[in-house]
Amino acid sequence: MIKILYNQCIILLFTLIMVNNAFANGPALTGPMKKFDTTPLSERELALDREITWRDKYNHILSLDNFKGKVVLINFWATWCPPCVQELPSIDRLQKKIGGDNFVAIAISLDRGGKKIAERMFKRLKLKNLSLYLDPTNASAQKLNIRVMPTTIVFDRTGRRLGKLEGKIEWDEPEPVRLLKYYINSTNRQNTKSVNMAN
Template identity: 40%
Template sequence: MPRRGLLLAAAGTLAAALPRRKARAAGPFGQLREDGPRPLPEFSFTDAEEQERRVADFAGTGLLINLWATWCGPCVEEMPALDRAQAALLGDGIQVLALSSDRGGRAVVELFLKDKKITRLGLWLDPRGAAGRAMGVRGLPTTVVVDRQGREMARLEGAAAWDTPQMLAAVRRLVGPPARKPAEDLSRT
């Protein structure tokens, strides 16, 4: 077999052996890849009051974890859409955790959010990049969709229009419905 034929056959075999990813909600910037469910590793970050937080603190809440930095052009581009997505998803019990990896800390991120008029996203800090390392993130921005059981359901590497109806629907579907409260026992009235 000619050398080129061997290379093509090897490439085809390798491609067939790689795990297949389901590509879903395509936004104008990126593709949401559904690889889940898989366990979300433990990591910590800090809130606006510089208190340590963990993903476990949000048990039962759907999460859209966005890893970003003020110096990252695509990150800056998608921040307004994430802000609008937070407004749209909050009523569904879904929290956007935009974890900034800026080493300048709170002052840098706070000034950025104020300057860009980002008002709905909380101030979440991860200056050492612990979240990215724990989740095996390859670059910024990366966003991970976490269901109410704390499992990674999907991720998107790169910027996305998170506030589009298609992306919001995909996030809601992946996170799942909020837990229902038990119905009142009306037999005792």
């Protein structure tokens, strides 16, 4: 009897470990999110992530620190890139759907023509929920080793990279929204645990 109980406990423990490992990095990546690369980065690469800067339409310099406390989706795009232009409306809809205190979508134009050319595209696409951000020197894209346009990177509330997706998808489809909500909710739980442990 004790041996049977012992074996059942071992099987249960093994099952719990497997389930925990399966969900350690988030839900299964399905549909368009199969391309979402969650490969861990080296400390050097993580440091470069924290160094990236870009400008808003008023020419103020911004970084991930300006958005601490939010899950951040950064999309690198340009007007000369048809897949980028096709993808932008879905990011605008995503910002409308889940943007707020816990999440922000940031679309950074890499156009060398700067603000005027990017603003024209925002108007043409009737983007109403995204703010205009610029990196005409491509400095941030170079630091992040952006090789494909568009490229989208998701960061947690502390500015740590969660994953990267190269190429175009519809960001307001169920799979991307589900993954982003998972990151929002899981970091909410982690922040709550940290506060509770501090008290």
